[in-house]
Amino acid sequence: MKKLASFLLGVSPIFSAQLSVDRYLSPYTGADLWMSATQYQMDVEDSLKGFVQPEEESWISSGLSGTYRFATIVAWWAPTSMIEMLSQHEIFGHGFRVREFGKFGYRISHYSFFDSDSVLASTTFYRPDLEQPFLENVIAFGGTEANTVLAGRMRENFFEKGCIDGRLAPLYGFSNGDLSEYIQTTAKQIEDNESLNDGNDIQSYLKTVNQLNPDSPVTIQQLKKLSYLTLLDPFNWGSQCSLFSYILFGKELPIPVFQKGPFRFVPSVSPNLTPFGPEVIVEQYFSIGTKPQRSYIRFTPYNNRGILGAGYKNLYFKTIDDTHFGCVLDAWIAPKIRDISTSGVYFTKQSPMRPGVQALFTVRQSIDFKAHCKCGFDIGAKTTGYLIGTPIEKGVVVRLTLDVEF
Numbered sequence: 001m002k003k004l005a006s007f008l009l010g011v012s013p014i015f016s017a018q019l020s021v022d023r024y025l026s027p028y029t030g031a032d033l034w035m036s037a038t039q040y041q042m043d044v045e046d047s048l049k050g051f052v053q054p055e056e057e058s059w060i061s062s063g064l065s066g067t068y069r070f071a072t073i074v075a076w077w078a079p080t081s082m083i084e085m086l087s088q089h090e091i092f093g094h095g096f097r098v099r100e101f102g103k104f105g106y107r108i109s110h111y112s113f114f115d116s117d118s119v120l121a122s123t124t125f126y127r128p129d130l131e132q133p134f135l136e137n138v139i140a141f142g143g144t145e146a147n148t149v150l151a152g153r154m155r156e157n158f159f160e161k162g163c164i165d166g167r168l169a170p171l172y173g174f175s176n177g178d179l180s181e182y183i184q185t186t187a188k189q190i191e192d193n194e195s196l197n198d199g200n201d202i203q204s205y206l207k208t209v210n211q212l213n214p215d216s217p218v219t220i221q222q223l224k225k226l227s228y229l230t231l232l233d234p235f236n237w238g239s240q241c242s243l244f245s246y247i248l249f250g251k252e253l254p255i256p257v258f259q260k261g262p263f264r265f266v267p268s269v270s271p272n273l274t275p276f277g278p279e280v281i282v283e284q285y286f287s288i289g290t291k292p293q294r295s296y297i298r299f300t301p302y303n304n305r306g307i308l309g310a311g312y313k314n315l316y317f318k319t320i321d322d323t324h325f326g327c328v329l330d331a332w333i334a335p336k337i338r339d340i341s342t343s344g345v346y347f348t349k350q351s352p353m354r355p356g357v358q359a360l361f362t363v364r365q366s367i368d369f370k371a372h373c374k375c376g377f378d379i380g381a382k383t384t385g386y387l388i389g390t391p392i393e394k395g396v397v398v399r400l401t402l403d404v405e406f
Contacts, residue, residue, distance in 0.1 A: 022399040024099045027146035027389040030092025031153040032401075034084040034171065041080070042167050045072075069247045073170070081170035085147060086113060086121040089178060093146030094123040097139045100391050104128065104135060104341045122199050134275060134337075134345040137208035138392065140201050141273035147178035148272050149389040152283070155235050155268055159285040160292045162264075163254050166246025169239040176236055179271055180227035187224045205273055215348045216303040218277050226271040226278050226301070233268050262289045272298070274386050276306035276334060276347060281388075291316045298332075305349060307334040307386065315362050322366035328378065330358040330387055337384055340392060356385030360397060374403040 018039070020032045090111050098106045105128030113121045123143075127136075154172050158164050164172075186202040189195075196203045202223065210217045230236055234256045242253035258265045268283040283296040294313040300306025309332030318325045335347040336354040360380035367373050378399040382390060390397070 018401075018403045020399050020401045022397070024096055024391065025092060026096050027088065027092045027149035028153070028399065030088045030096075030146060031150040033092075034088055034150065035153060035157065037084065038081070038168060038171055042165065045167075065250060066248060069166075069250060073167070073243070073247060077167050078170045081174050083113075084171060085150075085174035085178060088146050088150050088175065089143035090121050090123045093143035094125075094139055095142075096146065096389075097135075097142035098123070098125045101135050101139070104132065105130075106135070106139075119197055119199065131343045132341055133208045133211045133343065134340045137205065137212060137275050138386075140204035140208060143201055144179035144182055144273065145388060147175040148270060148281075151176035151270065155283070155285060156292070156294060158235060158238070158255050159257075159264075159266060159287070159294075162257075163252040164235075164239050164242035165252050166239075166243040169243040169246075172235070172239045176233065176270070177230055179273070180230045183220075183223045183227040187220050190220055209273075209275065209277060212275055212345065213277060213303065213347050216277060216305070218302065222302050223278055226280065229269045229271050229280065233270060234266055235268055263287070272388060274300065274307055275337075276300050276386075277303040279307055305335060305347070305351065305353070307332055309333070309387075315364060324362075324364040324366070324374075324376075326362040326364070328358070328360040328362060328380070330382075332356050332385060332387070334385055337386075337392070354385070356383045356387070358382040358387055358390065358397065360399075364401070364403075374401070376401050 018032050018036050020029055022029055090113075095108055095111070098108050105126070107126045109124040109126055111121070111123055112119075115122070125139075151172060154168065154175070158168075182202055186196065186200060202220070206218060206220065206223075238253065238256050245251050245253040255266060263286070265284065265286040268285065270281050270283070272279050272281055277300045279298050279300045281296055281298045283294060285292070285294055287293060291314065294311075296311050298307060298309045298311075300308075309330065311328075311330040313326075313328045315326035316324050317327055333353050333355045335351040338345055358380065360378045362376065362378045364374045364376035367375065378397065378401070380397050382394060382397050384392065384394045386392060
């Protein structure tokens, strides 16, 4: 009966979900959607396996189970993760930035997936006749930016759970490596004197970022050097090891973590693109007891008048009964951004520097009503400036969240 109940529950419309929504359907909305979709598929598969799995395992059944797990990684988890990564890149990456710039004349025409051998996915959009290099630059790297956000959200999830399920490894690998792979592929094409597609994001980025920063030009070789930073990410190696652990033993793998008493700590390094040049994001995931937290610093290594920023996130700063209060704080200093819709936006050694900040107050309310869930919101404000996955212009930030477990 327990297996039957588990089976019926596993194939219900929603078994586990962590969802959010904001004004422009940002990369954070997409990240929560794809993580929930993958988790739901995992929950359904676990319920099905629990329903048909024999009570006692033999070496034959263990071998068949391992073969099954390998086959599902190749035939299901890797392909669906690729589709989710591409959707994040196009819909919640380029699409997010185009939606944000709608008031300047930009509008989505359509998305294409697997229409040609050379381009797996693309976003077609209408643009105004007036040249707007700043907006074109931000749209160009919006796709890889979105997957950097997705990889970051997955790291938060891994750290909070303390382990990595191997079925999540393909999604993390594709999203975490989106920017690096794009750079490496483009660099090889340039070195081999191959023609690049008109919609190549890295080519578009290099063209526009060098229009914006004439005193600090960015080269493909600089981008190529930064692309290797993903090799320093412990979560990257942990997810790859978890893949083998899942195939061989069907087990989750603990994340590589430094632990001393109640203190846990894992660092991470990743590259990202900005209007001032490529940046390095150095993250610190840590907890004291059961409260996961995240901090980071970021900087543009090839432009000393680019961005220098830091941030902190703690959703469990204070808990009263079943209500969790937290905060998200981001601060930076960067060249002042003027009217982003004009062709006269550029940054030189004489450009004035301007501080910026985003401050969000977060609330998560636990509710038990036929399911355990946390509903809540993030609300705050942001000044004008570039911050990964957020609108460029100043304004109020509101995000609604829902975390459900049946």
